Amino acid sequence: MPTHTRRTFLRASGALVGGIAASGTVTAATRTDRYLVDLRRNADLGGVEVVHDLRRIGYAVVRASRSEAEALGTAVPDLELRLKEPETNGRAPRAEAVTAADEPLYPLQWDKQALDVEAAHEVTTGEGTRVAVIDSGVDAGHPDLDVNVDLSRNFTDDGAGAGVPAGGDHGTHVAGIVAALDNETGVVGTAPATDLIDCRVFSDEGGASFGDVLAAIAYAAEIDADVANLSLGAYPVPRRAVETADGETSTFGSFYGKVLNRVMTAANREGTLLVISAGNDGANLQNDVGERIDLDGDGDAEYLSGGYWISLPNEGAQALSVSATGPIGFRWGKEGLREPPESPAFYTNYGTNAVTLGAPGGDADLSAIGTDAAWYYDLVLSTVPGGYGWKAGTSMAAPNVAGAAALVKSANPEYGANQVEAALKRAATVPEGYDRAYYGSGFLNVVDAL
Template identity: 40%
Template sequence: MTELSLHRRRVLKAAGGSLGALTLGSSLAAGDSTQRFIVDSKGLQNDDGLEIVHDLSPVDLLVVRATEARLDDSRAAFVSDRRMARGPYQPVRQDRFEYPEEGTDLFGYQWDKHDQGVPEAHEITRGEGTRVAIIDTGIAAGHPDLDGQVDLDLSKSFASDEYGVGEPYGGAHGTHVAGIVAANDRRDGGVVGSAPGTDLVDLRVFDAVLSSRGRQDLPPEYWGETWMGSVIAALVYAAEIGCDAVNLSLGWTWEMRSEGWGEFWGRVHQRVGNHARRRGTLHTHASGNWGESLQFNQDETDSSQTAGGITTSATGPVGFDPETGNYEEPPYSPATYTTHGVGAIDLAAPGGKGGDSKYDNVVNTVAYPNFAEDGAYLGTDYGYGWFAGTSMAAPQVAGAAALVKSANQHYNSNQVRTTLLRTAEIPDDYEKKYYGRGGYLDTAAALQE
């Protein structure tokens, strides 16, 4: 990671918001929990001896703590919940930006928003009347470009700590994602989001980065962990509060490929995805950053395929010059790190190239937490940063979905999805596997239908 100076602003106030139970994250890795389980409540005869962590009655599921013997006696279908650390959804490159003087306009660095015709789109709508949830590491609601953009009353923590919401307790990732969706375009300077008129909801699932204590040079494994069941709980909650879009720059398809998870998790994801669709909520997923092809069988399918979500691969320019706006390769050229596959990807979107030049990556809001040795929260360092990853591509789609919904309030989630896919195109001279069912996102075209 390139270390650049970051303007330090201490925010000593505690963030508000209701507390949930536990966590999940940007991808892979630990082992099965021996005490946390996902239970199909349809077959549960009684819940004696079960500590309910999340009651997901809208989809007939429970997240519980219990002994396996107790669940065996219940005759209900269940599977061990999984604790996960960040993995192939971690941005492939992160560069810090020297904090500019107040009022410095950074829009010239945002090739992604220029390419998507965001200024033209805002002549039609800025996303007013819509709501987008960010399931991630937490949003820094006090960042100058996000101040007033986050609905803290509806925001909720599903992490296993008690730090709440409205701050980047789990790291900078969620703030960057949130800025891509809805950074304010009506202030002097800073960056612009695709749908600055939407209401953001902070659904934090990653645990606080206590081990970093303000250090920014630690590897991804120190960036918090979570539980798969907590992400599912956040998805159900987002649908229940009427979110038009939910962004998951963390993915959940990879875990489903683990031995023994296929059939049960396939049913879980179908229920959650179908519930979201019925409630008018569109899921936007990052496809992953391990550069391989995603192929699914019937039991290894994510909610984009079963219930009308959108899984997104990443693209980016080569040689972008912010002074002239020129580049050697266009913004729609595929990133080498992006996971792909004709049957797995729905859209490609700007996520950054991930190469040597930071200007070829996506610049937006960042915020880093600071903790004392005893875990006391000391405040946040605000700034801007260039990130690259499918994590940056998915919120481009979430922002575009908010714009389409805002301009067409009668649309359901499937109509929003169909519009985004129908107006996308596969660029000449590039392989379809990088663009999937739809092609390369065209935000301005989606609004002009």
């Protein structure tokens, strides 16, 4: 099998906004009503609306004017993020005819078969663990999901509550990959017995604020979640001060990275492993330095001064970053599989030191879309509000790792977050004939990690 090098370096577009350019997994734009503040000592928050109180690590998210925010300390605008999934997802069908009364769908779950979760479940199904899904909301009414509504939280200001997929079906799909019940109906998750928590950060308008994500990470640690899954991100974020499209210099990127690292480090120290999708840009995160891209959308490439980009939060401190793999031809290829389940997906970000593990996230034969072929079988089948459906992305790979982490923790309750990650990394291996840049430590091996 040849070594895979089928990636372009980066295909980025959109305007540079607040130090983050729009691309790939999400688009980002600065807000004018909310600020992230690195608080001065003894800062008085009494005169502003505190959206999220993160004072135990020295920060706050406030709704205020710029001058009011800057009176409290160093302040930058909050970011509004929007999900942008791989193009295949918009063409993938929902399994409308499938209900919880139908026969089990495990034969279509190539991801669970590749991970041999049946063997893993002979050891543990995740009992005694807790996984927080920081996403668009989880449908607590789905018959194949058991959501702890009492601990679930809505971190947006839309008033729609928690345990509802108000931000879209993405979070319900992610949750099913982690923890769909082993109830002889529908699909099964990697850790079906874990305590599943919905931490909704995408609102009913589709956006997620960076400050809400930070608060959700902190909350996951506060409720003693063993794992928090974040199938979201922003890329490219400059590591250093850059010249924006309008000629001004922005240092926002370094600020966002600083506050994120502090929140993530605190969560890890408190025992919460942060499993994060690597992103869907097809980008080499290891060598993304000083490339020319179209910053202002006018069709001409500009130079992002300084270069040296980073993807957040998956390249933040203590992140377990997950790339995506998938088959081509699962149950529809005339001559069997053209690509095995452990082969890199066409869209996945990569980079030897930027990726921790590779895991099943789905792939697609783009030439088969629009034909009679069941090309979508190569995507990941999971729960969606009202039924089941197929999606692909590093968003789907991360929850397979999050579920595996819950299994390791269940089997080894004395392990801390770093020990769980170490067990997963030790068990993983790079498939023969493939480039390590797509896998970090290797392809997820749940059984051996136990």
